[in-house]
Amino acid sequence: MKKVFIKKTLVFSLLLLFAMAGQAQSAETSAKQSKTPHKTKGNPITPTYKRADAPIDTRISDLLSRMTLEEKILQLSQYITGLNDNVNNIGKQEDEYPNNVGSYIYFSDNAKLRNELQRRAVNETRLGIPILFGFDVIHGFRTIYPIPLAQGCSWNTELISQSCAMSAREARMSGTDWTFSPMIDVARDGRWGRVAEGYGEDPYTNAVMGAAAVHGYQGRSLNNTSNVAACLKHFVGYGMSEGGRDYTATNVSRQSLWDTYLPPYEMCIKAGAATVMSAFNDINGVPATANHYTLTEVLKKRWNFDGFVVSDWNAVEQLIPQGVAANRKEAASKAFSAGLDMDMKDGCYQEHMSDLVKEGKITLQQIDASVARILRLKFQLGLFENPYTPSYKESERILRTEDKRIAARMAEESIVLLKNENNLLPLNKNQKIAVIGPMAKDKENMLGSWKGHGRAGDVESIYEGLEKEFGSQLLYAAGCDFDGEDTSGFASACSTASQADVVLLCLGEKREWSGENASRSTIALPHIQEQLTTELQKCGKPIVLVLSNGRPLELCRLEPLCKAIVELWQPGIAGGTPLAGILSGRINPSGKLCITFPLTSGQIPIYYNARQSARPDQGQYQDISTLPLYEFTHGLSYTTYSYGNLSASTMRITKNDKLTVEIPVTNTGDMDGYETVHWFISDPYCSISRPIKELKKFEKRFLKKGETALFSFEIEPKRDFSYINDNGSRFIESGDYYVIVKDKRIKIEVVD
Numbered sequence: 036m037k038k039v040f041i042k043k044t045l046v047f048s049l050l051l052l053f054a055m056a057g058q059a060q061s062a063e064t065s066a067k068q069s070k071t072p073h074k075t076k077g078n079p080i081t082p083t084y085k086r087a088d089a090p091i092d093t094r095i096s097d098l099l100s101r102m103t104l105e106e107k108i109l110q111l112s113q114y115i116t117g118l119n120d121n122v123n124n125i126g127k128q129e130d131e132y133p134n135n136v137g138s139y140i141y142f143s144d145n146a147k148l149r150n151e152l153q154r155r156a157v158n159e160t161r162l163g164i165p166i167l168f169g170f171d172v173i174h175g176f177r178t179i180y181p182i183p184l185a186q187g188c189s190w191n192t193e194l195i196s197q198s199c200a201m202s203a204r205e206a207r208m209s210g211t212d213w214t215f216s217p218m219i220d221v222a223r224d225g226r227w228g229r230v231a232e233g234y235g236e237d238p239y240t241n242a243v244m245g246a247a248a249v250h251g252y253q254g255r256s257l258n259n260t261s262n263v264a265a266c267l268k269h270f271v272g273y274g275m276s277e278g279g280r281d282y283t284a285t286n287v288s289r290q291s292l293w294d295t296y297l298p299p300y301e302m303c304i305k306a307g308a309a310t311v312m313s314a315f316n317d318i319n320g321v322p323a324t325a326n327h328y329t330l331t332e333v334l335k336k337r338w339n340f341d342g343f344v345v346s347d348w349n350a351v352e353q354l355i356p357q358g359v360a361a362n363r364k365e366a367a368s369k370a371f372s373a374g375l376d377m378d379m380k381d382g383c384y385q386e387h388m389s390d391l392v393k394e395g396k397i398t399l400q401q402i403d404a405s406v407a408r409i410l411r412l413k414f415q416l417g418l419f420e421n422p423y424t425p426s427y428k429e430s431e432r433i434l435r436t437e438d439k440r441i442a443a444r445m446a447e448e449s450i451v452l453l454k455n456e457n458n459l460l461p462l463n464k465n466q467k468i469a470v471i472g473p474m475a476k477d478k479e480n481m482l483g484s485w486k487g488h489g490r491a492g493d494v495e496s497i498y499e500g501l502e503k504e505f506g507s508q509l510l511y512a513a514g515c516d517f518d519g520e521d522t523s524g525f526a527s528a529c530s531t532a533s534q535a536d537v538v539l540l541c542l543g544e545k546r547e548w549s550g551e552n553a554s555r556s557t558i559a560l561p562h563i564q565e566q567l568t569t570e571l572q573k574c575g576k577p578i579v580l581v582l583s584n585g586r587p588l589e590l591c592r593l594e595p596l597c598k599a600i601v602e603l604w605q606p607g608i609a610g611g612t613p614l615a616g617i618l619s620g621r622i623n624p625s626g627k628l629c630i631t632f633p634l635t636s637g638q639i640p641i642y643y644n645a646r647q648s649a650r651p652d653q654g655q656y657q658d659i660s661t662l663p664l665y666e667f668t669h670g671l672s673y674t675t676y677s678y679g680n681l682s683a684s685t686m687r688i689t690k691n692d693k694l695t696v697e698i699p700v701t702n703t704g705d706m707d708g709y710e711t712v713h714w715f716i717s718d719p720y721c722s723i724s725r726p727i728k729e730l731k732k733f734e735k736r737f738l739k740k741g742e743t744a745l746f747s748f749e750i751e752p753k754r755d756f757s758y759i760n761d762n763g764s765r766f767i768e769s770g771d772y773y774v775i776v777k778d779k780r781i782k783i784e785v786v787d
């Protein structure tokens with residue numbers, strides 16, 4: 036560590052010497068180059084780049100024309116700070132990196148340190164370029180919302196936008212300008228810990244929900260004290276991690292890249308996402324960090340992305356263990372030449388870029404193009420005019436009533452009722468409820484992975500939520516821990532269960548069991564939790580299983596033991612009351628899975644939109660069912676919905692026509708509720724084989740009991756029936772297509 040630090044300090048000193056030597060000359064050059072000096076009161080000449088009224092492109096080129104190479108290279112570099120913002124340590128932290136570094140990952144939960152570092156950048160450097168502060172605001176900054184996988188199950192894009200907007204507000208008011216979110220990696224392997232961070236297995240779902248998140252974070256303008264820049268990650272194919280093991284190489288055919296992994300990115304770039312983070316994985320032999328095809332050809336050239344790409348943590352240096360760079364210098368050269376603009380954390384760019392330019396391996400034009408992208412965001416965020424974060428009272432900045440209300444709403448809508456035999460739920464107000472299990476009174480693990488600045492103390496536990504709803508009806512026993520072999524709590528759990536009418540068994544995963552570097556070989560819960568369930572079942576009391584976890588689980592042994600199963604996910608700070616509301620029937624559950632629950636881990640990968648099989652009736656597993664336990668979009672309600680027939684405005688159209696397909700849905704039960712209608716299409720015969728069905732639209736609506744609503748889908752064949760080839764070209768063929776809702780389908784013929 037120390038050695039690295041000394042090395043870095045030395046390099047910085049050298050760079051600074053260079054910079055100082057270059058300054059006189061470059062200041063002179065810049066004075067010559069400065070095109071339109073502008074006189075303002077008290078400041079005789081305001082350089083163009085400092086003029087808020089000048090167009091951003093003009094400001095960028097003016098600033099670039101004044102910068103030394105070293106100053107430019109620093110803009111391409113990101114380091115970390117704020118791990119400890121104790122006042123006594125601030126000075127130490129400030130001195131670690133040069134004042135004019137491009138960006139920091141900022142770990143503090145308030146703006147004190149940021150403002151001091153910013154003051155140095157703005158006042159004590161030659162050009163006063165403000166620093167960009169980023170942080171992983173994944174599902175909340177201090178107010179922690181349900182994990183993104185849970186949010187996906189809400190199918191409520193407006194609510195996703197709102198929770199991102201609330202998170203952005205807390206973050207920006209606390210000194211963060213940029214979040215490394217949303218993660219829109221299509222993820223179909225529950226063993227991969229990072230499934231928690233995205234919106235599940237489907238490209239369209241990730242695309243639409245990712246775009247909703249981008250809108251929430253960025254709002255209408257980045258130049259606003261409530262908005263932050265978004266970062267799409269991890270570009271691309273990271274969800275394919277082999278065996279669910281993080282950081283491994285991925286084999287993604289060009290076809291799958293285009294039809295499955297790239298579409299969410301394309302949609303979110305169109306939604307205006309400011310930045311992109313490259314992935315850790317090696318894609319078919321070329322690491323994403325140094326992948327010219329994905330970073331430059333696709334992202335920057337085809338999609339005209341004008342934001343910038345940041346590497347993942349130390350990922351430039353990791354090109355060495357990935358086997359494509361001999362040393363840090365070659366790593367810097369390869370990543371930068373591929374189109375990676377900003378180097379996160381490892382310092383390879385800062386150390387070697389200058390030499391690479393001298394050696395002609397990288398051109399000044401390339402450097403300028405990348406720096407321009409980074410400066411653009413700084414201008415867009417208004418950092419040149421408003422570099423500092425104003426100081427706010429904590430009560431107006433974090434954990435406001437409004438934030439918590441949205442967090443609770445999101446928890447409410449993301450809870451999925453997986454099973455409800457004989458309508459055991461909702462529970463009735465006279466029943467004695469034995470609340471058992473390691474999750475029941477837990478707080479820390481409810482936060483989930485990437486908890487931002489969330490604190491266990493902010494969390495309402497399951498038990499606290501239940502107490503408000505059921506009061507003296509509750510009995511409690513822990514039963515066992517999350518893992519280990521200690522069965523000493525079983526006896527008291529069983530005696531508690533026998534005094535009750537129903538057992539509410541709260542099981543789940545610790546928060547660090549999912550997220551980054553949290554792969555598991557099996558997605559079953561630890562044996563001790565299954566053992567406890569088996570013991571409790573012997574008491575003969577019906578079990579309602581409540582699960583809090585960051586991935587789909589293998590429930591094949593637990594499911595037969597439980598009469599009802601409620602998937603709470605990791606709900607963040609406000610899950611207790613929504614869960615209690617669902618258990619009591621005050622709230623009608625409306626969540627539906629955005630990821631398949633396999634029957635066993637051995638079925639992985641299993642997802643709804645697999646390609647068609649050569650022998651659909653064969654190739655089944657011989658030892659277990661080939662069907663998942665709970666499929667994509669599964670989720671029960673306390674009411675019933677009856678779906679009428681699909682009807683289409685026309686059954687035969689040309690490729691340029693539009694048609695509308697409709698379906699009436701009636702709430703036929705006794706309770707008002709939200710229902711989500713998922714619209715799929717199927718193209719059974721095409722020049723490229725396609726998935727069995729593909730989600731193309733979803734819509735969630737409130738239906739009063741007895742009410743019928745007409746759901747409709749306006750289809751544009753070129754958008755909704757078309758497909759994409761392995762070169763990224765969209766095409767549409769004539770022939771038969773099916774529009775599918777639940778078990779209903781209607782055939783549409785597309786003619787030339």
Ligand code: NOJ
Pocket residue numbers: 140171215268347348551
């Ligand atoms: C590594 C993770 O892969 C990425 O998602 C995160 O944004 C960065 N570290 C920064 O913390």
